[in-house]
Amino acid sequence: AILQSSTYGKDNVKFLKVKKDPLNPKVHEVMEATVKVLLVGDFDVAYTKADNAPIVPTDTVKNTILVEAKKFDVFPIEGFVAHLGLHFINKYSHVSGVDIEIFQHRWTKYPVNGKIHDHSFLKDGEELRTASLKYKRSGEFVLKSGIKDLTVLKSTGSMFYGFNQCDYTTLKPTTDRILSTDVDSVWEWDSKKLGSLQNVISQARAGLFDSAYKSARETTLSLFALENSASVQATMYNMCEEILRLVPLVSTVSYSLPNKHYFLIDLSWKGLENDNELFYPSPHPNGLIKCTVGRE
């Protein structure tokens, strides 16, 4: 037998970091994050010869994430993953690559007596802000950012008609349906234009990733609402196009959207006309529509 590939590390490393405003220490920002770091390198003998000498314990990987989260600025997550990538490649000469993912959970400040409170937050949804980095010792890297589990619904302004009809088709065309999905959007950064992970860190400080996230989230929510959607496919393509227009340093944008169906309940047996008022939530089975859009 031959070991074809391997990678290992720690998953689900969680922390909450409080960032205090230096000018007003009672004004806080918080980041609650879940981090995965997997290493690639000269670890074969641990698999094939039960020789653990090269293994950097996953416990050490966990310790490193927490120590670096304390020492380094974790805001924005793209800067932190770049810092972690550089750390593992620079510290262990036998590590040839790292695969890092970070999910940032939502904590949103809320107003009290008409003023946003300094250090009180509410969890407005299970929505995640994401970043992932695949980094090799050669210097090449793939950096992606995204939004996950942002659940949306519109109660009209969605259509689906003109589709292929065959002897297996029972779906009725419609110009007025409910549309609901859990947004999973990922935008890949142009690593040539970004240059290096050091530059990713300085771009992070300069606000590039925060403004891209804001643009992607606002584009998703506004197009979802404003477009009289011809299909999930058409709407997600338009979202991708708009994000590419707004964020020149992004090379591709992808969406993976479940179509979480709501079916009109037939009340005609009761002599009631159900004019798009009462629906049956039927998330399973769900449509699943995916696309990746790049530049010409």
Ligand SMILES: O=c1[nH]c(=O)c2nn[nH]c2[nH]1
């Ligand atoms: O937006 C939609 N796209 C589809 O491909 C599909 N298939 N059934 N309903 C659908 N709705």
